[in-house]
Amino acid sequence: QVQLVxxxxxxxxxxxxxxxxxxxxxxxxxxxxxxxxxxxxxKGLEWVATVWFDGGKKFYADSVExxxxxxxxxxxxxxxxxxxxxxPDDTAVYYCARRGGADVFDIWGQGTMVTVSS
Amino acid sequence: SSELTQDPAVSVALGQTVRxxxxxxxxxxxxxSWYQQKPGQAPLLVIYGKNDxxxxxxxxxxxxxxxxxxxxxxxxxxxEDEADYYCKTRDSSGNHYVFGPGTKVTVL
Numbered sequence: 001q002v003q004l005v006x007x008x009x010x011x012x013x014x015x016x017x018x019x020x021x022x023x024x025x026x027x028x029x030x031x032x033x034x035x036x037x038x039x040x041x042x043k044g045l046e047w048v049a050t051v052w053f054d055g056g057k058k059f060y061a062d063s064v065e066x067x068x069x070x071x072x073x074x075x076x077x078x079x080x081x082x083x084x085x086x087x088p089d090d091t092a093v094y095y096c097a098r099r100g101g102a103d104v105f106d107i108w109g110q111g112t113m114v115t116v117s118s
Numbered sequence: 119s120s121e122l123t124q125d126p127a128v129s130v131a132l133g134q135t136v137r138x139x140x141x142x143x144x145x146x147x148x149x150x151s152w153y154q155q156k157p158g159q160a161p162l163l164v165i166y167g168k169n170d171x172x173x174x175x176x177x178x179x180x181x182x183x184x185x186x187x188x189x190x191x192x193x194x195x196x197x198e199d200e201a202d203y204y205c206k207t208r209d210s211s212g213n214h215y216v217f218g219p220g221t222k223v224t225v226l
Contacts, residue, residue, distance in 0.1 A: 044217060044220045045206075045217040047214065047216065050215070059214060061214065102170065103148075103149075104151045105151070105163065106163050108160040109160065
């Protein structure tokens with residue numbers, strides 16, 4: 001079935017780096033743009049980054065621009081989020097999501113928790 | 119960037135109708151999509167476009183828009199509809215996305 005399975009995450013000290021992965025199955029991965037969305041504890045959803053289907057263009061929220069990098073490996077059908085210079089306010093559940101038709105986020109991963117703390 | 123506003127919380131009696139609104143300037147240019155999120159779960163797309171539902175979403179969910187406001191209506195709310203609901207659209211640059219702050223729906 002169509003699904004996104006996330007891995008990575010955990011506890012990391014401020015200033016350190018972490019990489020999240022999102023493995024796709026059940027659909028033609030390289031036909032779809034992909035997103036990362038996060039949710040701080042007890043807070044709402046925040047869009048983080050988007051990559052086009054071919055990796056040709058990438059967009060970032062102002063809050064992560066210059067620190068986070070979204071990428072994809074279409075051969076491995078996997079989406080990545082490289083997070084550098086992590087700050088305590090990056091603490092959140094991170095979700096990957098597929099960009100479906102009509103510009104929606106139609107398939108979501110299960111989420112992975114990232115805690116930035118000393 | 120752009121902002122979306124939503125009522126923080128609404129309540130509805132079982133079987134009654136509730137409307138959730140989302141207001142923002144960019145809704146004049148872009149459709150909103152609506153996401154349901156239950157505690158501990160990933161968001162779920164429930165309404166998008168003019169008034170479209172993904173496969174598997176009950177027809178008691180519907181959407182509409184007028185000017186700078188988009189709405190999600192649940193007609194005949196069920197206990198399982200109790201959740202947080204978020205609207206989403208593009209920002210004024212057209213390259214970024216923005217979520218509303220969410221509306222907590224309680225079914226009494």
